[in-house]
Amino acid sequence: MTTPPPSTPPPSTPVPATPAVAPEPIVPGPLLTGHAALIFLMAAFIGAMVGVLTAFSAGNTAAALLAGLTACGISIPILHKLIH
Template sequence: MTPSDPTPGTPPTDPAPLLTVRTTVVLLSAAVIGLVTGGLAFLGGGPTAGAVLAGLTASGAGVPALHKLIR
């Protein structure tokens, strides 16, 4: 048995999460903001490309704002 092997009876340690809860909340909130903005732009009669661009812009602008707001 090598020193890096866990000893019998000791549970293995869990790996660190890929994203923290705060990061997940910020990114999901930005995605929702982008979807709502793009959907409203599309329903408002704008072209599809314009609605996609509006949604991506709102989502991208929302990330730094949400990063500052959510602590």
């Protein structure tokens, strides 16, 4: 009677080593796009002009500040639609 050969595990195929790939660094985008910066600068200019003209005509600083801030705030969506 012959004895069965000892069981051996099947030969394993070597796994090719993958080169270590460094993750790409996360580069944050700009804080404001050029479009948004242009709109905010133009709105600030419009608000400043309205504020200065109101101060010259009314002589009241609080009214000039309120008019300038209002003009700045109202001009932002209008400029966004015009320049887009």
